[in-house]
Structures are given as structure tokens and as C-alpha cells.
Amino acid sequence: xxxxxxxxxxxxxxxxxxxxxxxxxxxxxxxxxxxxxxxxxxxxxxxxxxxxxxxxxxxxxxxxxxxxxxxxxxxxxxxxxxxxxxxxxxxx
Numbered sequence: 001x002x003x004x005x006x007x008x009x010x011x012x013x014x015x016x017x018x019x020x021x022x023x024x025x026x027x028x029x030x031x032x033x034x035x036x037x038x039x040x041x042x043x044x045x046x047x048x049x050x051x052x053x054x055x056x057x058x059x060x061x062x063x064x065x066x067x068x069x070x071x072x073x074x075x076x077x078x079x080x081x082x083x084x085x086x087x088x089x090x091x092x
Contacts, residue, residue: 004042008050011038022053031056 006019022034033054040047078087 002044004044008036008039008041009047011040013040013047019053023055026055029057 003019007015008017008019008022009015016039026032031054033052035052036050039050041050042048079085080087
């Protein structure tokens with residue numbers, strides 16, 4: 001649901017909190033539910049009464065860099081000069 005602004009108001013339309021303030025209270029990597037009473041948000045459809053706002057932590061992307069030591073995998077790649085055959089000599 002799209003909100004017109006980030007304010008949370010009471011039934012009289014008085015601002016009692018903001019979404020920004022709630023987000024500032026969040027801890028990283030944790031879900032959080034803010035329970036609210038007699039609270040409303042202003043949407044394009046008018047004021048909508050809300051009982052709670054739930055923030056869910058999601059991790060969509062993760063980058064991992066791994067360095068490897070190629071010497072552990074391959075000892076040598078040899079190419080036979082006479083017949084052109086390529087041979088892998090693995091470390092044992």
C-alpha cells in the first residue's frame with residue numbers, strides 16, 4: 001500500500017509518530033513488529049487504520065570472494081612438443 005507521507009496519526013489526524021522514527025529503532029538483521037492502537041496512515045484511498053507495522057529483514061544478495069592457491073590443484077600442464085598432446089600432471 002502506498003502512503004502519501006511517512007506520518008502515523010491518531011483518529012483526530014494528529015501526528016503521533018513517523019515511519020522514519022520506527023525504522024531508526026530497528027536493529028540490523030532482525031524482524032520487528034510495532035503494535036499500534038488507534039493509529040492511521042494516509043494513503044491515496046484516505047486514512048487507513050493500522051494495528052501493527054512489521055519490518056522483516058531480508059538478505060537478497062550476498063557476495064563472497066574466495067582466494068584459492070592453484071598450486072594445490074595442479075602441479076603442471078605439459079604439452080608434448082612432438083605430437084601436441086596436452087597432459088595434466090596433478091599434485092599427489
